[in-house]
Amino acid sequence: MEQTPKSRKNILHRQDWVRSKIRLIGNGKYYAEHADCYFETRKGLAKGYYLLRLSINAEERPTLCSVSIEPVGPNKSLARTFNVSIRSTETEPYLVLPIVVIQRSRVKIKPVNSQGEINATISVLPTAENILLNILRQWTTRKPKGKDNAVAQETYSITQEIAWRTEQIYRLAQIRHQTWQKAPFNNPTKHEPDKKYENYLKEIEPKLDHKEEQIRKWIDLNRDAPLISIIVPTYNTNSNHLRECIESVCRQSYPNWELCICDDSSGAENIKTILKGYQSADPRIKLIFRKKNGHICEASNDALSLATGEYVALLDHDDILADNALYWIARELQKKSHANLIYSDEDKVNEDGIRSCPHFKPAFNIDLLLSYNFISHLGVYRRDILKQIGGFRVGYEGSQDHDLALRTALESSPDQIIHIPRVLYHWRAHSESTASNPDSKDYTTESGHRAVQDFLDEQHRRGGVKATARIKARNRFTCQWEIPEKPPSVELIIPTRDQSEVLNLAVDSIITKTTYTNYTITIVDNQSTNVATKNLFKKLKRKHAGKINIIKYNKRFNYSAINNFAVGRSRADIIVLVNNDVEVISGHWLQEIVSHASRPDVGCVGAKLYYSNGTIQHGGVIIGIGKVAGHAHKYFPGDSPGYIDRLQHTQQVTAVTAACLAIRREIYNKVGGLNQQDLTIAFNDVDFCMRVHARGYRNIFTPYAELFHHESISRGAEDSPEKQKRFKKEINFMLNQYDVQSSKELPSDLFYNPNLTKVKEDFSINTSPESVRQGIELRSNLMKIKDYYQR
Secondary structure, three states, X not given: OOOXXXXXXXXXXOOOEEEEOEEEEEOOEEEEOOOOOEEXXXXXXXXXXXXXXXXXXXXXXXXXXXXXXXXXXXXXXXXEEEEEEEOOOOOOOOEEEEEEEOOOEEEEEEOOOOOEEEEEEEEEEEOOHHHHHHHHHHHOOOOOOHHHOOOOOOOOOHHHHHHXXXXXXXXXXXXXXXXXXXXXXXXXXXXXXXXXXXXXXXXXXXXXXXXHHHHHHHHHHOOOOXXXXXXXXXXXXXXXXXXXXXXXXXXXXXXXXXXXXXEOOOOOHHHHHHHHHHHHHOOOEEEEEOOOOOHHHHHHHHHHHOOOOOEEEEOOXXXXXXXXXXXXXXHHHHHOOOOOEEEXXXXXXXXXXXXXXXXXXXXXXXXXXXXXXXXXXXXXXXXXXXXXXXXXXXXXXXXXXXXXXXXXHHOOOHHHEEEEEXXXXXXXXXXXXXXXXXXXXXXXXXXHHHHHHHHHHHHHHOOOOOEEEEEEEOOXXXXXXXXXXXXXXXXXXXXXXXXXXXXXXXXXXXXXHOOOOOEEEEEEEOXXXXXXXXHHHHHHHHHXXXXXXXXXXXXXXXXHHHHHHHHHHOOOOEEEEEOOOEEEOOOOHHHHHHHHHOOOOEEEEEEEEEOOOOOEEEOOEEEOHHXXXXXXXXOOOOOOOOHHHHHHOOEEEOEOOOOEEEEEHHHHHHOOOOOOOOOOOOOHHHHHHHHHHHOOOEEEEEEEEEEEEXXXXXXXXXXXXXXXXXXXXXXXXXXXXXXXOOOOOOXXXXXXXXXXXXXXXXXXXXXXXXXXHHHHHXXXXXXXXXXXXXX
C-alpha cells in the first residue's frame, strides 16, 4: 500500500489528538470505555489534502472504524463520514486513507463499537494532490457512479477526479481497499471477547462453581426447596435461538422448575411445532397460544397465569440460562426465604456462543435503579408480589421489566432484594436485540421514563420526598429531588492552615458560583502564621460579613478533631465538610447535595471531584481497594461514563470523601462525628461513612455536583517517617475494625462487586479466585445490608 512521504516537513505538521471515553493505558494501548468513544484532532485542519494513517487493534481481527470530517464552528451538520474495516497485520501495519478538507475541519475517528482494549497509532499529514489521488484510486472504483455527480466524459482533471472519488468514499456504506478479497466484514456481535474476561471464564469462573456431586447432595438434602416457574413470552423467535433457550432450561442442574411459555400469535408455524415438541418431551413445560398478538406485557401475563411456583424467573425467548442458574437461586432462597426479588450478574453471548461484556452489578441500589435498569437479567420474583402489584403493565412495553422491578421495590425493604454476584444469564447479542444494538428498541426510553416517574409519585404519595424524573439519554434517567419549602440552613466547614492562594480560590469559587443561598462558610484556622493568610482572613470577614465566619483551632493538626470542633459550634441543619483545596465548577452543586441530604433515609452525600488536569479524582469510595479503600474511577478522563455509566448517575455508595461531604447535623452527632482518637488524618471519612451506613442510612454519590479537588496542596505528601508510621497505624485500625473475614483487608464493597479488582480503582476484572470466592460467600451470608461491614 502507498506509504506517506518521510520528510521532516511533514513530521512537523503531525496533529495533536484528544480522546473521549478512551482511557490511555500506555505504550500505544488504550481502553475503549464506551461504544461512542472517539479520537479527534485538537485543532481544525486547514483546507487541503491529507493522508490519515491508522493502526488500530494489534490482534489480526477486523475492526469497523468510522472517520468523520467535521467543520469547525456552527456547520457541524455538514460533517461527512465513511466507514472502513481496519486490518492490522505484519505486512500491513497501518492503513493510509485519503482526506479532503474543503473548509477548516477536525478529523474524528471512532475506532471500535464496543468496550475493550485497543492498540492505536494515528496521524494525519498534509500531502500533494497527485499522491492523494493515487491513494483515492486504491479505495474507489475505476469510473464514477451516477450518484457521484461527475460529468459523463472519458477524461478528468486531477481536481475533478479527486472530487468524484471523494464523493464515492462518503456514499459507500463501507470502503474497501482494492487489494482486499471480497469477504464481508464480521458483524460486531462476532468479535472475540475482551481477553481479561476470556481469562476470567477459563481461570476464575470454573473455580467458583460447585461440582455435580456437591449439587446432587444439596438437592437431596433440600427437598423442600421452592418450585421456580420460568416464564417466556415468544414471538416469531429465531428457531435456533428458541431451541437454545429452552435447552438451557432443560439442562438446569436444579430440577424443581416449570417452564411457562406463551406464544404471542407468531406467524411462523415452525414456532408452534418446536414448542409442542418440547412439551411432549417434558411435562414441566406448559404452553399457551394467543390467537391475537398482544405484545410482550400481555404475553408475559398469560405466561405468568400458567405459573404455580413460589418464585417466578423471567427469561427472554432468545437468551440462555447458565446451567446452574436455578441451583444458585434456590440455594439463596433456602437461606433467605424473606426475599421478594433475586437478581444475578449477566453477560452477552453472540451467534458463535462467545461470551463477552459482563455486567458485574452492585447490591440493591434504588438510586441507581431509578437511573437505569441495572437489575435486568436474571430476575426472580416472589409470585405473590407479582400478584399483589398486578403483574406486567400494558403500556410499558420495552421497559416492562424495569417497571416490574421498581414496583416490586416499592413493596419491599432493601433487605428483601438480593443480589447474587455470579453470571447466571447470557443475553443474546444479535442485530435486532438491545444487547447488540441499544437503538433497536428506541421506544423503551419513554416507557422507562414513565416507570421511573410512577415510582417517584407513588413513594411521594406514601410520605417520601417529591421528585421529578427526566430523560438524560437513551434508557438513562435523572431524578431531581425537591428541597423542603423552607430551605435548610447549610454550614460549609473549611479547615485551613496558611496557603492563602489555595483558600482564596476555594472561597471565591463558592461565593461567586453557588446558586443556593441559605448557607454560611466557617473557616477553621489551624495555626496559620503567614501574613498573606491573615490579611485574607480580614478581607473575607470585611467583604462577606454575615456569610463567612473564621474560628481558631490552636492545637496540633488533627483533621477529625478540627471538624468535630466546628460542628460542635454549628446550629445549621446540614453540615458540608469542604477541603480548602477545592474549586466549584457547577453553580448548582450545593443545591444538588442539599436535595439529597434532606431526604430522610440519606446520610452522607458526596460530589464528583476532578483533579486539576480534568481527570476524575473521586466518583465515590470503594471499600476494599488497596486493603482499605480507594476512589472509584480515579484517573479516568473527566468525560468518561465510567463502568456501565456509573460516573454519570446518582447512586448509593458505602462511602464518599470528606473533601466534599454533606450530612444532616443530627446524624453527624448521632454517630459521634469523625474518629479523632484513632483516625486523625486518613480514612476518617471512610470510617465515618461506614458508621452512618451501619445506622441504616444510605450514602449517596451524585455526579451533578462537580468541583475540582487540587488534592492535599496545603498538607503535603505522606513522606516523613512520622507520617508513614501514623498512616500505617490508621490502616491497622481500619483492619481491626472492619476486616470481617480476617483476610488482612476490608471486604469487597457492597455496591461494587467481588468479581471486580481490589487492586485498582478502574473496575477491571478480579484475577484472584480466592478474593472472588470470599466476596461471594460474604454476600451469600448477608441478611441485613446495614450489618455487612460489622464483625
